[in-house]
Amino acid sequence: MSNKPLQILTVSMSRHLTGHPITDVITKNWSQAPEDQVHRFNNVGFDFDGNDIPGALAQLKETLAGHPWDGILVGWCIRGKPEYTVIFEDVIALCTEFIRVKPASKIFFCTGPDNLVEATLRNFP
Template structure:
């Protein structure tokens, strides 16, 4: 367990994932995704990590980046976990690049983490913060 609590910001599609029913279905439906995320957040909390999310709307990139920047500035973050939905689809590359560049400029001390699925958030935290057990 981390000796001092650490803060992780996740940048995911959040509620905007509903705009892509095929994406939701690929992970077993909305209830299953919520279960996976809740389990991972509980694991992270138990290991000394506080997790907050900023929902990125792929249909409104300008507003999303504006809100993302404000969230990054709202506190010091130990880690920024970018979800697969944002970085794993070629059609979202411009939005992904904008998010990464804003993070690099606004919070250069924040460790960048890259998740692969809704159920690997805690594993991603463990991979990047060895003290997470």
């Protein structure tokens, strides 16, 4: 078993909807996680810009292609609002495209901003 941390990308519209960058949410969540789990993961946030959807999708595609992600957590802010269904579908299409290239990777979901750790540990026990 490798000691290298698992690479997790969290895609969120948190900054767009609440003004809080996803990195702040990740830091807060993982500061409360079991100590023996914290070092297993390298969590990187991706703030999806809801004001520039084509640009955000292009940037997400570049981010996905440029790193060997073990998991992609798609946040509640993208999938929990009916008006963002088209964005959610586009994000999932890009993530699925990435998974075809790296089939050991996982796409997973949280139930809200306080659930990032639980969602990650559920998928990487």
